[in-house]
Amino acid sequence: MPILNRVRKPAALALFLSLELAGMTVPSTGLLPHHVAGEIHVTAPTLHFLTGKSLSRLHDGAAVPFDFQLIIASGSKNNVVARSLERFMVSYDVWEEKFSVVRVRDFRRSGMRLSASSAESWCLDNIVVPAAALPPGQQLWARLEIRSAESKEPLAATSGINLATLIEIFSRPSRPEQDRWSIESAAFQLADLKQQ
Amino acid sequence: MSSALKLVALSSLLAFSLASQSLPPDAAEAADLNVNSRYTIESINFVDQHEYKLSTSALDEIRHLVGAKVSTEALDRLAQRIRGELRAHDVTFKLARGLNPESVRVLIQVDHAGGSFNAGVPNLSYNSAVGFTGTGELSSTIGPNAFTFRMLRDSDTLIERLSGVQAKYERALSANGRIRLGFEFDGYEDQYAPSTLAALDAPHSSSLGVGAYGSRLNYEPSATFVLAAPLTLTVGLSFEQLNGLPMAARSESAHAVINSLRYRQRWATSGDSTQELDAGYSLRAATTVLASDLAYTRHVAHLKYNYSSRTQSVEVKMIAGAIYGQAPLFERFALGDSTLLRGWNKYELDPLGGNRLAYGSVTYGYHMMRVFYDTGSVWDQGKSPEVKESAGIGVSSGLGVFEKGAFLVALAFPLGQTHVTPVLIAGMNF
Numbered sequence: 001m002p003i004l005n006r007v008r009k010p011a012a013l014a015l016f017l018s019l020e021l022a023g024m025t026v027p028s029t030g031l032l033p034h035h036v037a038g039e040i041h042v043t044a045p046t047l048h049f050l051t052g053k054s055l056s057r058l059h060d061g062a063a064v065p066f067d068f069q070l071i072i073a074s075g076s077k078n079n080v081v082a083r084s085l086e087r088f089m090v091s092y093d094v095w096e097e098k099f100s101v102v103r104v105r106d107f108r109r110s111g112m113r114l115s116a117s118s119a120e121s122w123c124l125d126n127i128v129v130p131a132a133a134l135p136p137g138q139q140l141w142a143r144l145e146i147r148s149a150e151s152k153e154p155l156a157a158t159s160g161i162n163l164a165t166l167i168e169i170f171s172r173p174s175r176p177e178q179d180r181w182s183i184e185s186a187a188f189q190l191a192d193l194k195q196q
Numbered sequence: 197m198s199s200a201l202k203l204v205a206l207s208s209l210l211a212f213s214l215a216s217q218s219l220p221p222d223a224a225e226a227a228d229l230n231v232n233s234r235y236t237i238e239s240i241n242f243v244d245q246h247e248y249k250l251s252t253s254a255l256d257e258i259r260h261l262v263g264a265k266v267s268t269e270a271l272d273r274l275a276q277r278i279r280g281e282l283r284a285h286d287v288t289f290k291l292a293r294g295l296n297p298e299s300v301r302v303l304i305q306v307d308h309a310g311g312s313f314n315a316g317v318p319n320l321s322y323n324s325a326v327g328f329t330g331t332g333e334l335s336s337t338i339g340p341n342a343f344t345f346r347m348l349r350d351s352d353t354l355i356e357r358l359s360g361v362q363a364k365y366e367r368a369l370s371a372n373g374r375i376r377l378g379f380e381f382d383g384y385e386d387q388y389a390p391s392t393l394a395a396l397d398a399p400h401s402s403s404l405g406v407g408a409y410g411s412r413l414n415y416e417p418s419a420t421f422v423l424a425a426p427l428t429l430t431v432g433l434s435f436e437q438l439n440g441l442p443m444a445a446r447s448e449s450a451h452a453v454i455n456s457l458r459y460r461q462r463w464a465t466s467g468d469s470t471q472e473l474d475a476g477y478s479l480r481a482a483t484t485v486l487a488s489d490l491a492y493t494r495h496v497a498h499l500k501y502n503y504s505s506r507t508q509s510v511e512v513k514m515i516a517g518a519i520y521g522q523a524p525l526f527e528r529f530a531l532g533d534s535t536l537l538r539g540w541n542k543y544e545l546d547p548l549g550g551n552r553l554a555y556g557s558v559t560y561g562y563h564m565m566r567v568f569y570d571t572g573s574v575w576d577q578g579k580s581p582e583v584k585e586s587a588g589i590g591v592s593s594g595l596g597v598f599e600k601g602a603f604l605v606a607l608a609f610p611l612g613q614t615h616v617t618p619v620l621i622a623g624m625n626f
Contacts, residue, residue, distance in 0.1 A: 060290030060291065061230070061232050061266075061290055061291025061292070061300065062230070062268075062290070062291075063228075063229055063230035063231075063232075063268060089229040089230075091229065091230045091231040091232060092231070092232075093231045093232060094232055094235075094291050094292060094293055094300055095235070095293055095297065095298075095300075100231035102229045104229070107229060112231070
């Protein structure tokens with residue numbers, strides 16, 4: 001697997017430990033998985049991450065990167081079977097008072113002139129895991145983690161981020177200046193998901 | 197960690213199905229993903245309206261950014277440079293709508309939370325007609341508190357020659373610096389030119405409130421409000437004590453309400469040229485309501501406009517002032533120093549100053565060379581103003597308003613005189 005070429009063994013262990021710790025967070029059932037054209041999408045109507053310090057920075061005209069990690073676990077919550085990582089760059093147009101989102105690994109994919117809730121939904125629409133990776137007939141759980149990138153991080157560094165860096169970011173605890181959100185789904189089976 | 201646990205971790209990693217296997221770093225690096233990068237920078241200013249002095253290279257960087265499209269990377273670089281020059285804890289910027297659609301204002305926020313301490317010489321000058329003027333300054337900023345201590349000798353600005361200290365404390369009441377409270381204490385020893393003392397002995401204008409004093413103390417609480425950046429209003433009180441009067445050996449007071457309205461803006465018409473406008477009106481009203489011995493009002497309006505491109509610059513300056521009532525010497529207007537009506541000697545023009553002032557000046561610069569023309573008059577109400585003119589030539593690194601380390605060396609000549617004695621003016625930041 002290409003991932004093994006990118007992740008060193010200590011980083012993998014750190015990642016595992018962080019997943020263990022993340023599993024201790026209070027579960028919430030606000031994350032709703034859907035099956036769309038061979039991909040698992042999620043929606044989270046109760047989750048709002050364009051808030052607080054991040055929202056203040058956006059209103060000040062800064063571009064704020066948000067790192068997303070979508071995990072599907074099977075059998076137990078710690079047995080991760082599928083995972084997707086994305087960084088989205090969110091900015092706020094000071095004239096139009098609308099949000100713009102760019103998926104950093106492919107900045108041709110972007111959402112423009114969005115409301116705050118639409119920008120949040122756009123990010124969730126653009127992080128998926130392939131349904132083929134999920135074992136059929138087993139109980140599954142989905143967990144979504146979001147972190148705002150550190151404000152001190154130069155934008156050039158944030159826009160040129162690679163997958164290994166994102167893995168490393170989620171393998172370490174968030175810093176106090178970072179905003180962080182985590183949300184989980186109730187247990188589900190692949191066959192139960194509504195096909196769209 | 198047990199080997200079984202390691203195995204589980206490894207199997208978890210092997211089971212990862214990654215929707216995206218690679219994130220090309222190079223493609224995104226070149227792009228500014230901020231939606232505001234399509235807007236043009238209209239102006240760059242400090243949020244707290246503080247008059248920070250920056251190096252020529254930092255000002256050049258600002259000049260190049262104004263008129264260009266927003267670049268987060270370039271603004272980050274500028275913020276880091278300013279942080280270094282001001283020794284600030286942190287410097288950040290934010291964007292706000294500009295006056296024109298498709299343009300934005302960049303507001304720089306300087307955070308001194310970690311504290312800073314600076315020592316410097318804000319100004320130093322020599323004028324062959326009036327002598328040396330200089331100020332040494334120690335300043336410290338700790339969080340929202342700013343402390344400034346100055347020792348100065350000023351032969352230039354007023355009719356009196358003063359030496360003494362100024363101590364000022366300022367506190368920002370809000371994070372964006374829109375309200376600042378301040379308290380200033382000034383203590384001066386005063387000396388006078390022989391021509392001023394002679395004029396005081398002779399019958400003189402009834403508008404002069406009091407004769408020569410030996411020292412002066414001033415206690416000045418104030419509050420500054422940013423009405424609509426960069427328009428500010430300062431209101432306060434000035435409790436001024438004039439001591440060492442020769443006649444009755446008692447002190448006189450000039451307690452006044454002070455107000456000043458000021459607009460100071462810098463913007464660009466293109467990437468290579470900038471314009472600066474500094475305009476204001478100030479009022480000092482000494483009143484018996486504040487137990488003042490002297491009662492008068494002093495009005496001053498000023499306007500300074502500067503246009504500068506890479507090679508040329510033009511500066512236009514106008515000042516008008518009027519005093520009603522009996523004001524002491526330090527309030528009276530004077531022309532003929534290192535900045536106003538250069539080339540004349542203020543003590544020869546009017547050794548007691550006047551209670552009316554009208555002044556205008558134009559300076560043209562080409563690279564380092566400067567030529568200027570000054571005209572104006574100081575007179576007393578009821579008398580006819582006598583307009584004086586002067587011209588000069590010199591070299592300068594800048595016009596000095598916003599610039600750190602700006603200097604000027606010039607020769608100035610009074611015009612319309614049969615006998616012309618040039619005045620040498622040299623110094624920095626005046």
